Amino acid sequence: MTANLLDFDLEGLAAFCETLGEKRFRATQLYRWIHQRGARNFDQMSDLAKSLRAKLQGVARIEGLPVISQHESADGTIKWLFDVGQGNAVEAVFIPEDDRGTLCVSSQAGCAVGCRFCSTGHQGFARNLSTGEIVAQLWFAEHFLRQHLQTQERVISNVVMMGMGEPLQNYAALVPALRTMLDDHGYGLSRRRVTVSTSGVVPMMDRLGQDCPVALAVSLHAPTDALRDSLVPINRKYPLAELLDACKRYLVHAPRDFITFEYCMLDGVNDQAEHAQALIDLVRRHGGQGVACKFNLIPFNPFPQSGLRRSPQPQVLAFAKLLSDAGIVTTVRKTRGDDIDAACGQLAGDVRDRTQVVVRIARQRNLNPMPATATGQA
Numbered sequence: 001m002t003a004n005l006l007d008f009d010l011e012g013l014a015a016f017c018e019t020l021g022e023k024r025f026r027a028t029q030l031y032r033w034i035h036q037r038g039a040r041n042f043d044q045m046s047d048l049a050k051s052l053r054a055k056l057q058g059v060a061r062i063e064g065l066p067v068i069s070q071h072e073s074a075d076g077t078i079k080w081l082f083d084v085g086q087g088n089a090v091e092a093v094f095i096p097e098d099d100r101g102t103l104c105v106s107s108q109a110g111c112a113v114g115c116r117f118c119s120t121g122h123q124g125f126a127r128n129l130s131t132g133e134i135v136a137q138l139w140f141a142e143h144f145l146r147q148h149l150q151t152q153e154r155v156i157s158n159v160v161m162m163g164m165g166e167p168l169q170n171y172a173a174l175v176p177a178l179r180t181m182l183d184d185h186g187y188g189l190s191r192r193r194v195t196v197s198t199s200g201v202v203p204m205m206d207r208l209g210q211d212c213p214v215a216l217a218v219s220l221h222a223p224t225d226a227l228r229d230s231l232v233p234i235n236r237k238y239p240l241a242e243l244l245d246a247c248k249r250y251l252v253h254a255p256r257d258f259i260t261f262e263y264c265m266l267d268g269v270n271d272q273a274e275h276a277q278a279l280i281d282l283v284r285r286h287g288g289q290g291v292a293c294k295f296n297l298i299p300f301n302p303f304p305q306s307g308l309r310r311s312p313q314p315q316v317l318a319f320a321k322l323l324s325d326a327g328i329v330t331t332v333r334k335t336r337g338d339d340i341d342a343a344c345g346q347l348a349g350d351v352r353d354r355t356q357v358v359v360r361i362a363r364q365r366n367l368n369p370m371p372a373t374a375t376g377q378a
């Protein structure tokens with residue numbers, strides 16, 4: 001089996017090149033061809049010696065993920081469904097805005113955490129993605145979009161690990177993928193433009209702070225342990241006090257930063273004034289000086305099996321005002337790509353379980369064996 005070069009960060013690629021008797025600067029050249037220029041084969045790499053290209057041909061490959069489908073929303077959001085084998089699929093979503101282009105990336109097929117309001121959680125866990133499969137989403141999207149928009153410039157300026165899966169339960173594959181996103185010879189994204197979102201895997205938050213302190217978003221969703229236990233089951237293992245301590249420790253490694261607390265607004269469940277007050281107390285009082293944070297309120301995207309409802313917009317705004325009035329910077333997330341099921345927690349579309357993913361993939365393949373060509377980028 002040849003090595004898939006998308007699996008390597010620059011250090012890993014340098015070590016691989018060394019086994020071939022090649023110097024480090026060759027690894028840098030190779031890495032730049034792959035990530036900056038989107039090369040898919042070694043023949044394209046005109047400044048590498050023919051002998052090296054021939055050598056690589058025998059031992060290495062650059063293998064992305066097959067695209068099962070592509071949907072473009074009226075607002076310019078594009079969602080891709082990628083085949084990761086054995087009937088599993090993951091999704092990535094590109095969200096264009098005036099001043100940035102954000103790619104939402106998946107880290108696992110399914111998720112083992114099982115949050116009540118999340119359709120990925122309801123699917124169950126299939127498997128971890130490899131580093132190459134995480135990077136492949138960015139590699140494909142960036143180079144597809146450059147062609148689509150007919151530009152040589154970078155299109156994706158931000159990455160959020162907010163697709164399917166809990167990234168901190170796939171730590172070993174995540175970190176080299178993050179390094180490729182950050183590397184100047186890779187995608188060159190700044191540390192603050194790459195966000196890992198976690199349901200609160202406390203020990204891995206500590207390791208991330210030490211290994212690769214990118215921006216951190218924590219899916220809070222509740223101000224008390226009793227409520228959070230019922231919404232985000234991992235809270236039973238790492239309750240709020242431990243989670244907030246971990247947030248504070250994280251900020252030691254990422255000074256001048258803040259934690260983004262995500263809070264999915266569920267009608268009558270966590271959206272009342274008393275919840276807002278409890279949240280203010282939680283983040284203010286915790287550990288004496290509080291946690292430097294912002295809140296991002298997410299309108300819940302309902303799906304039939306959840307048995308939950310989206311909070312009415314006036315309730316969301318009233319909740320946001322309570323937090324803002326207490327001096328906590330609070331934003332309400334715009335829902336994007338609603339018409340193509342690309343909004344948060346809908347990344348599994350209408351899929352109820354993994355068996356149905358298989359059925360859907362087969363169906364889509366028959367109907368639409370090639371990825372759709374998107375038109376009319378807004």
Ligand code: SAH
Pocket residue numbers: 117118119161162163164165166167197198199217218219262263264298299300301302303344345346
């Ligand atoms: N597993 C990680 C990252 C993926 S989920 C995490 O939980 O943080 C990304 C964000 O989408 C999380 O904040 C999650 O709570 C939120 N989310 C999940 N399902 C949702 C839904 N149905 N409606 C709105 N937000 C949802």
Ligand code: SF4
Pocket residue numbers: 111112113114115118119120121122163164165166198199219
């Ligand atoms: Fe997993 Fe995040 Fe969904 Fe919870 S919200 S089930 S952690 S993907």
